Amino acid sequence: MLNIKCPYCGDRSQKEFAYGGDGTITRPKLNQEISDEEWDNFVYLRKSPRGKHIELWHHIAGCRQWFKVERDTTTHEIFRTFKPEE
Amino acid sequence: MQKYSVFSLIKNAFSNHEKWDLAWKDPSPKKEYDVVIIGGGGHGLATAYYLAKEHQITNVAVIEKGWIGGGNIGRNTTIIRSNFMYDDNARFNEFGMNLWRNMSQELNFNVMFSPRGIINLAHSDAQMNAYARRGNSMRLNGIDAVLLNREEIKKIIPMADFSDDVRYPIFGGLAQPSAGTARHDAVAWGYARQADSMGVDIIQNCEVTGFDIEAGKITGLRTSRGDIKSKKIGLCVAGSTNVLAEKLNMTLPIETHLLQACVSEPVKPVLDGVVTFGAGHFYISQSDKGEMVMGGDLDGYNSYAQKGNLPTIQHVLTGGVALFPFLSRLKMLRTWGGIMDMSMDGSPIIDKTHIDGLYLNCGWCYGGFKSVPSSGWTFAHTIAQDRVHELNEGFSLNRFSKGYLLDEKGLGTKTWIS
Secondary structure, three states, X not given: OOEEEEOXXXXXXXXXXXXXXXXXXXXXXOOOOOOHXXXXXXXXXXXXXXXXXXXXXEOOOOOOOEEEEEEEOOOOOEEEEEOOOO | OOOOOHHHHHHHHOOOOOOOXXXXXXXXXXXXXXXXXXXXXXXXXXXXXXXHHHHOOOOEEEEOOOOOOOOHHHOOOOEEOOOOOOHHHHHHXXXXXXXXXXXXXXXXXXXXXXXXXXXXXXXXXXXXXXXXXXXXXXXXXOOOOEEEEHHHHHHHOOOXXXXXXXXXXXXXXXXXXXXXXXXXXXXXXXXXXXXXXXXXXXXXXXXXXXEEEEOOEEEEEEEOOEEEEEEXXXXXXXXXHHHHHHHOOOOEOEEEEEEEEEEEOOOXXXXXXXXXXXXXXXXXXXXXXXXXXXXXXXXXXXXXXXXXXXXXXXXXXXXXXXXXXXXXXXXXXXXXXXXXEEEOOOOOEEEEOOOEOEEEEEOOOOOOHHHHHHHHHHHHHHHHHOOOOOOOOOOOOOHHHHXXXXXXXXXXXXXXXX
């Protein structure tokens, strides 16, 4: 089981969290012309690396805050957790 | 090649079964092939077999990083079905059902295909309506679908929880009587043995480290056992698709996730078909040895670990016990995991790519086993003819950017959530 350190609450069990996917994806800016390619990149295309992966997690059974985790997708080692704006 | 039969069995009994031919050779890679298939799993081996048999292309290598049968072909829960609503998925998998029915004879290898039927249970009126709709779609595509009510279900699986105070009472279900199971290892071995006998080189312990691309055309690949030239390369690497895509500077609509399965200790026959729980994600069948074979949700976060975490097993079996209370008294014998190529709409991709001579077969999510023959057959056609077959034209790579999704379950892009 993963132990995830919520940047707001501290170390908690994986059971309190929900996964939110790749944390490096940024939504195209609003009120601007968006090409099909940009939209495709945002909605569908994922690197899904083997190794270090920055991802979103949601402390859904805790403080309900979203935050980011840097984790190894092979060993599940968590290198750091940080607030989305960091 | 030595033919397997009762006579060869008797004959070899006299030599203590010590003189059987090897099922396939262990060659070193040659310098050049007409076609190289990366990935010696079910899909890769089936592709090589159909390239040789249907298209007479026998100068083929199958490159496998590990060993034959060590990946998802040996890690699945062996369910074979074609109970899909959308035409592209339904036709493709029903074509595969016909290949499954003759597979043991065709491969001269007993794959133990057992059409024992599948039932998807419904736990609300809305779910019954959805299954009626899916069943009608299936029947329009010539697939057997039977909508069963609660009493009919009770006759088939009396040991399920039919009491009045359950949280998710069984309203009925959708059955596909022609669905079933097969012995997954035998499928890999059968295809490997026949492909080998027609001249395909099956090269194990050979990791792909890079690709050679000149002017938009693939010219060869680099491996841990030397460079290999080939003008046509097919990728059948399931959960490792993104790793190879990175070497090709491609980004795909695929995420790699981990799926676990487990078996209980063997018990007397209790369940003759495959049953899926409709109020959670849980499916179960009983193997010929008596083990209850079970699976359910993905672990839920990107993973290449090939082994899972206990909370998911606990979650899956909670659903299992809700459906079949007797499971609570069984001991678990084994759990294991495999890495899944989760596509962004839950349907596969079998297509050409923007690189000339590079063909892609991926996105099987957690349903790749049933599609082994149909995937191999259509992928072989796509490679040999350099154009997609009508059976796999819906599984295009550009359907995401074009908006022609095959979102069978209506889950959107986060197919790993369910």
